[in-house]
Amino acid sequence: QKEVEQNSGPLSVPEGAIASLNCTYSDRGSQSFFWYRQYSGKSPELIMFIYSNGDKEDGRFTAQLNKASQYVSLLIRDSQPSDSATYLCAGRPSGGYNKLIFGAGTRLAVHP
Amino acid sequence: DAGVIQSPRHEVTEMGQEVTLRCKPISGHDYLFWYRQTMMRGLELLIYFNNNVPIDDSGMPEDRFSAKMPNASFSTLKIQPSEPRDSAVYFCASSFRGPPQPQHFGDGTRLSIL
Numbered sequence: 001q002k003e004v005e006q007n008s009g010p011l012s013v014p015e016g017a018i019a020s021l022n023c024t025y026s027d028r029g030s031q032s033f034f035w036y037r038q039y040s041g042k043s044p045e046l047i048m049f050i051y052s053n054g055d056k057e058d059g060r061f062t063a064q065l066n067k068a069s070q071y072v073s074l075l076i077r078d079s080q081p082s083d084s085a086t087y088l089c090a091g092r093p094s095g096g097y098n099k100l101i102f103g104a105g106t107r108l109a110v111h112p
Numbered sequence: 113d114a115g116v117i118q119s120p121r122h123e124v125t126e127m128g129q130e131v132t133l134r135c136k137p138i139s140g141h142d143y144l145f146w147y148r149q150t151m152m153r154g155l156e157l158l159i160y161f162n163n164n165v166p167i168d169d170s171g172m173p174e175d176r177f178s179a180k181m182p183n184a185s186f187s188t189l190k191i192q193p194s195e196p197r198d199s200a201v202y203f204c205a206s207s208f209r210g211p212p213q214p215q216h217f218g219d220g221t222r223l224s225i226l
């Protein structure tokens with residue numbers, strides 16, 4: 001069973017701090033990983049994707065991938081109350097499939 | 113550009129009735145996915161299509177669920193007969209073939225079976 005694991009949270013951080021969201025995956029052959037943000041009552045919204053080891057930055061967001069440790073993370077710098085949402089990590093499994101395996105999501109709460 | 117369009121946004125019906133959910137993918141996308149999301153089980157992939165052909169339906173919970181994609185711009189997910197445990201938010205997503213193939217989600221259909 002190919003799985004993506006996330007801590008459900010809630011992760012509570014003060015405004016302006018760095019929020020660190022983590023994800024582990026079981027399929028060592030997974031190549032691509034995606035972070036989605038989902039506000040309550042809304043649909044998942046793609047934030048960014050990563051498929052190379054190391055860091056990828058986009059504005060206040062940085063995705064990190066460590067394939068040896070099978071670990072993906074998302075850092076949010078200068079967290080704002082508007083970042084409060086559930087963050088879903090997803091990986092594309094090996095085997096030539098185009099589907100995504102989603103984690104259960106981590107709820108982030110940024111308090112003023 | 114128009115995103116993934118789903119209808120209806122909300123559906124409330126009685127147990128035993130047939131329910132049909134509809135989805136229009138983003139133009140040019142050749143993959144279409146149907147998901148179900150509940151608090152207990154999270155986001156589950158039900159079925160996905162490539163070029164209108166079902167590729168993986170292993171997530172379809174039982175024979176009461178069926179999905180079709182008659183053309184590149186339209187798909188349906190049907191539940192017959194519906195049961196209260198089918199109550200969930202159903203999302204449709206689409207993606208383009210090229211890597212890394214991020215999926216783009218519609219607004220979802222909130223289904224309540226009484």
